[in-house]
Amino acid sequence: MMEYQQSDTEMTLQQGLEEYYASRDDLQHGRGMSEAATDFFRCHDTVHVVFGCDTELPSEAGVKMWSFFGTDVGLKRLHQGYALEESKEIYTSLRFLQMVDAGLRSLVIVPVVMYHCFRMKKRWHWSDFDDYRMTPLKSIREEFGITIVRIG
Numbered sequence: 001m002m003e004y005q006q007s008d009t010e011m012t013l014q015q016g017l018e019e020y021y022a023s024r025d026d027l028q029h030g031r032g033m034s035e036a037a038t039d040f041f042r043c044h045d046t047v048h049v050v051f052g053c054d055t056e057l058p059s060e061a062g063v064k065m066w067s068f069f070g071t072d073v074g075l076k077r078l079h080q081g082y083a084l085e086e087s088k089e090i091y092t093s094l095r096f097l098q099m100v101d102a103g104l105r106s107l108v109i110v111p112v113v114m115y116h117c118f119r120m121k122k123r124w125h126w127s128d129f130d131d132y133r134m135t136p137l138k139s140i141r142e143e144f145g146i147t148i149v150r151i152g
Contacts, residue, residue, distance in 0.1 A: 004137060005024040007148040013140060014133040016049040024055055033086050040081035043127050047071065050124055050140060052148035057098055059151045061106035062113045069117035070146070073126035109151050121145035 003009050003025060004016035011019070033041070044067065051066040053059045067073055081087065124144055125132075132140055140146070 002054070004049050005054065005148065007052065008137045008138050010136045011136050012136055012140060013046070013049065013129070016137050020045060020049050020055075034084065036080075037084045037086040039127070040084060041086070043073070044081065046129060047124070047126075050129075050137065050144075051146060052137075053151065056151075057094070057102040058105040058109060061102060062109045062151050063111055065113040065127070066117065068111065069114055070120055071126040073088060075128070105151075108134065109149075113149055116147045116149055119145060119147070 002019055003011050004019050008070055009016075044063065046061075047053070047067050047070075048055065051063070051070065053063050053066070064078075067078060068075065122144055124140075124146070141148070
């Protein structure tokens with residue numbers, strides 16, 4: 001488990017993002033992407049960190065739910081982000097059994113995450129979070145009422 005995933009971490013959002021990006025070489029972190037994709041993944045990756053989600057495929061169902069119900073992004077913008085060529089490249093790289101496994105796990109993950117989304121004090125800012133970069137994740141989670149959900 002990464003430190004950013006611990007609910008009581010004093011790690012700042014910036015430090016959490018650095019740990020997140022250092023955890024996998026294949027993360028889409030502005031590597032030759034369109035401006036729209038760079039912006040989308042910047043926000044998507046921040047959701048991973050703020051809500052304490054790892055990068056494994058089953059967690060992506062949770063990230064999608066946290067994004068839609070736990071942030072102020074809106075369905076249209078999420079749809080546009082997941083429809084980008086860079087997103088499609090990720091989907092086409094998945095194997096059938098990976099998708100089946102993630103789909104079955106999402107039957108548990110989605111309702112649990114939605115429950116915690118509806119218990120939040122307020123929604124996380126999808127794209128307007130720069131003022132929080134030096135704030136400890138523990139403080140962010142307390143302010144927004146975010147509960148870390150263990151997936152996997």
